[in-house]
Amino acid sequence: MKFEIQGEYPVLRCMLDRGESIVASSGNMSWMTDRLELETSTRGGFLKGLGRSFSGESMFQNTYTAMSDNQEIAFASSLPGEILHVRMEGQSIIVQKNAYLASTDQVSFEVCFTKRFTAGLLGGEGFILQKFSGTGDLFLEADGSLIEYDLKSGESILVDQGHVFMFDESVSYSIETVKGLKKVVFGGEGLFLVRLTGPGMVRLQTMPISTLASKIIPYVPSKG
Known part of the structure; x- marks a missing residue:
């Protein structure tokens, strides 16, 4: 599979040859050519699908498989921000809820709970996160720009929860x-x-969506 991430308000464009597949949550696809076959399932069974729904994603996932060469499928970002490509090589990463955009079919997606229930319950953004592992290509959607830190053992950083991405x-x-x-x-x-x-x-x-919403809400007319 070949892919490009294009645009100031980015879109992921994937080119698939015959037999290649890509997976996305229901509703994530923006446009595609007509020789892609769609299969919808819970991918892993009812409980895994239910778990994904708790993390802000659809219970069902769509698998798009190319029936001939040079087929295109696109996934546009829902907000101004970045689309991040992560090459999965057996590692595991923890990601904020609602970040998943698409992946190849060998990437595993499951719910991840914070170690202490009270941590998420009191933190304001919910205690359910997303965990990805396996091999292949993973595409995530971030709000605003991304800043990276490589923390040494024992080194800490304090962050407003809405700014934690991955x-x-x-x-x-x-x-x-x-x-x-x-x-x-x-x-x-x-x-x-x-x-x-x-x-x-x-x-x-x-630019987490919660911050953006708090700035916009005062300017939204109310019926009262």
Whole structure:
């Protein structure tokens, strides 16, 4: 399979030869040529499909298989941001919910819970994340731009949870409360922050949808 990521508001364009396949959540496809065969399934059974739905994705996934050479399928980003290509070579990565765009069929997709239930419950963005492993090509959608950190063993970074996009499975994840009522009320950073501790790679996104929505909502007319 050949692919290109194009445009300021990016789109992933994949070129498939006969017999090649790509997988995406239901509703992610933007356009395609007419010699691609579509199969819809839960991919892994009802429970795996149900788990994906908890992480913000569709319960069903679509597999598109080329019936002849030089067939194109495209997946456009839903918001201004980046489409990230990750070459999976047996590693595992943890990703924010709703980030999945598409993948080749040897990439495994499952639900990942934070180690402590209270971490996600109190963190404001939900305690369910997405975990990817296996081999092949994985495509993820980020809000805004991506900034990468390579954390050494024991090195930590504190992040507003909406800005956490992706991190290696080796990175530990916990929620910390901001100490002091004055800091919470007047600091503007909220009550909870994410502590990411190395070793491993961390990618942060600059414009989470929750932040964008909070800036737009005051300008949306209300019926009242």
